[in-house]
Amino acid sequence: MRRPLWLITLAAASFLVGSAVPATGSTPIPGTSLQVVELGPVKQAVPFRATANFSWGVFNGGPPPYTLNVTATATDPSFEVEVFPSSFTIARDTLREVRVNVTTPADGEGRTATIRVRFETTAPVVASLEVNAILTARATPASVDVMTAFLAIGAVIAIGFTASLIFERTRVPDLLILIFLGILLGPIAVALFQISFVPPGALEVATPYFTALALMFILFDGGLNLRISEIVKNLGIVGLHTGLTFVGTVFAVAFVSVVLLGYGWLVGLLLGAVLSGTSGAVVIGIVRSLHVSPETKIILTLESVITDVLSVVTALALLELLRSGPGAPVAIVFTDLGQAFLVSLAFGLVAGFVWLLLLKRLEGKPFAYMLTIAVLFALYAVSETSGGSGAMASFVFGLVLGNHVDFARRFRIRARFVIDDQIKQFHSELAFVIRTFFFVFLGVSITFEFAGAWHVSTALPVLQAFNGTFTLFFLGVLAIFGMIVAIRVAGARVVTAIRPKPPSERRILWSLMGRGLASAVLASLPFTLPAFTSPTTAGESYYQAVLAPYESQFINIAFLIILLTVIATTIGVVASERSIGRAAPKPVMAGVDGVGLNWLRELDIEDVEISEEPPRPRR
Structure with a gap:
C-alpha cells in the first residue's frame, strides 16, 4: 500500500535524532484527513494601492475525497479580499493551493488588518478550520x-x-x-x-x-x-x-x-x-x-x-x-x-x-x-x-x-x-x-523577515517551552x-x-x-x-x-x-x-638613509619578480 505523500513529508520534517516531534508547519481540519499548510509568510507590509498574496496548501491524506469552500474576510473593510479557488473537490494524495489576494486602500494613514481565512468541508463530513494572516498598508518610501x-x-x-x-x-x-x-x-x-x-x-x-x-x-x-x-x-x-x-x-x-x-x-x-x-x-x-x-x-x-x-x-x-x-x-x-x-x-x-x-x-x-x-x-x-x-x-x-x-x-x-x-x-x-x-x-x-509563526520545535528539556x-x-x-x-x-x-x-x-x-x-x-x-x-x-x-x-x-x-x-x-x-x-622585534638597519628607508617600507616584496638572471661579471 502506497504511503500518503503528506505523511512522508511530515516524517521528513519531524524526524529528530530518533524521536519524532510534531511538525508545526501544518494544521489539521478536525475530523478529517485534511491538512492545511502555510506556503508563504502570513504577515506582510505593502504600500497603499498594492496587492499582497497569501497562499496555503490543502493536502488530503485520504482515502475519501473532500469538497471544500474557502472564504476570507478582512477586519478593516477598506481592504479588498479575493480567494481563488473558493470551492473545489480534493482527491486522495493531492495537494491543492489556495491563494488569497488582498488589495490595500488607495491612501490614508498606515493601518493593519487581520485576514481571516475559513476552510470548510461540506462532504463527506462537515468541518471547518480558520487561519489568520496580517497585512499592513503603509506609505511608499520616497x-x-x-x-x-x-x-x-x-x-x-x-x-x-x-x-x-x-x-x-x-x-x-x-x-x-x-x-x-x-x-x-x-x-x-x-x-x-x-x-x-x-x-x-x-x-x-x-x-x-x-x-x-x-x-x-x-x-x-x-x-x-x-x-x-x-x-x-x-x-x-x-x-x-x-x-x-x-x-x-x-x-x-x-x-x-x-x-x-x-x-x-x-x-x-x-x-x-x-x-x-x-x-x-x-x-x-x-x-x-x-x-x-x-x-x-x-x-x-x-x-x-x-x-x-x-x-x-x-x-x-x-x-x-x-x-x-x-x-x-x-x-x-x-x-x-x-x-x-x-x-x-x-x-x-x-x-x-x-x-x-x-x-x-x-x-x-x-x-x-x-x-x-x-x-x-x-x-x-x-x-x-x-x-x-x-x-x-x-x-x-x-x-x-x-x-x-x-x-x-x-x-x-x-x-x-x-x-x-x-x-x-x-x-x-x-x-x-x-x-x-x-x-x-x-x-x-x-533584510529580516519576522512574519508569521516560527516553525521551530525541539524535544530538548526546558527548551520545549x-x-x-x-x-x-x-x-x-x-x-x-x-x-x-x-x-x-x-x-x-x-x-x-x-x-x-x-x-x-x-x-x-x-x-x-x-x-x-x-x-x-x-x-x-x-x-x-x-x-x-x-x-x-x-x-x-x-x-x-x-x-x-x-x-x-x-x-x-x-x-x-x-x-x-x-x-x-x-x-x-x-x-x-x-x-x-x-611580538615582532624592531629591525635595526645600518647604512640606510631616510630616502632608502622609505623606499623599503613601500616595497612589497611579493610584487618583485625576476624575469631573467643578471649578466655575470666578466673576468
Missing part, C-alpha cells in the same frame, strides 16, 4: 533623484578609500565599515526615514548579477596573484583544512537544525551547504594585506575558492534530491560535485593556455588587457552553462595567466602576459571599486554560529599540529570565517525555483511541501550568520595583527 544617487555613489567610494586607510593604520578590516554603511543606506533608511536609495525590486534583480561579477573578478584577481609552485607544495594541507571545515560545518549545522529547530535531515543538510563556505570576496581581500606566512595565505585563499564551489554545487545537488521526491539516489550529490570541479578546471586551463598563445600577437596592442577581461566574462558564462562553476574557472584562468612564466617554460610557449604599471594601477583600482560596492551592496541587501517562538529560533542561530566557530577552531588545531605556526596565525586560520552574498543568494534560491512556486509533479509537490515552512527562516538565518561571521572575522584579524605587531 526614492532619491539621480543627483542624490550620484552623490551617494561618490560618498561610498570616498568612504571605501577612508576605510582602506583605517585598515592600514589600525588593522580593522574595511569590510565591516562598508557592510554597516550598506545597512544604513538600505534597511535603516527605509525603516526610520522612509527613504529608498535602491528602487523597489531592484535588489532581487541585481543580486545574482552583482554576486557573479564580484566573485568572478575577485577570484580572477586572487588567482593572478598566487604562485602555482606554492599551491602545489601546500596542496595536501589545503585539502585537509578545507575538507575538515566544509564537511564538518555542513553536518554540524544540520545537527543543530534537527536537534534544536526541528528541521528534517535533508533540510538541515541544505542549510549546512548554504552556510558552509567562506566568501572569496571577503577572505581574499583581507588575506593579501595580513602579516602571515605565504602558506597561511594560500590555505585561506584556496579554502574560500574551493568552498565557494562546494557550497553552490552541494546546495543545488540537495535541491535536485528533494525535487526528485522520496527515495531519490544520494549519488546525485557526488555526481554533481565531480562534474562541477572537472568542468571548471578544464575550462579554466584550456582558456588560460589558449589565451597565452594568442597574447603574443596582441603584445603592444591597445586595450589588450580589456580583451582579457572580455574573455573572462565569456569563460564564466560558458563554464556555468556547461555544469561547472564560473567562479572556479575564473580563478584557474587567473592562476594560469599569473604564472605564465612557469607555464611557458614548462610547455615551451613563447608568450607573455604583460601588465605594465598603468594596467596594474587600473586593475587594482577596478578591483577596489568592485570590492567596495560589493560589501555596501551586501549591507543594503540585508519555547517551541514555535522567535526565542528558540534565535537560540538556534547562535548555536549554528557556535558550531561554525568550533569546527574552524578544531580545523586550525589539526593544521597547526601538522605544520606548527605561532598562536597569532592559528587565530587567523580559524577567525577568517566571513560568509558573503553568495550565502544570501543560496538561502533564497530554493524558494524561487519553479518546483516551489508552481509544482507540476508529485516530486515537486513534495519539494514544495517540505520547504514551505522554512522560507523566511532560511533568509533570516543566512543574514544573521553573515553578520556574525563578518564581525568574528574583524575581531580575529584585529587581535592577530596587533599581537603580531607587539
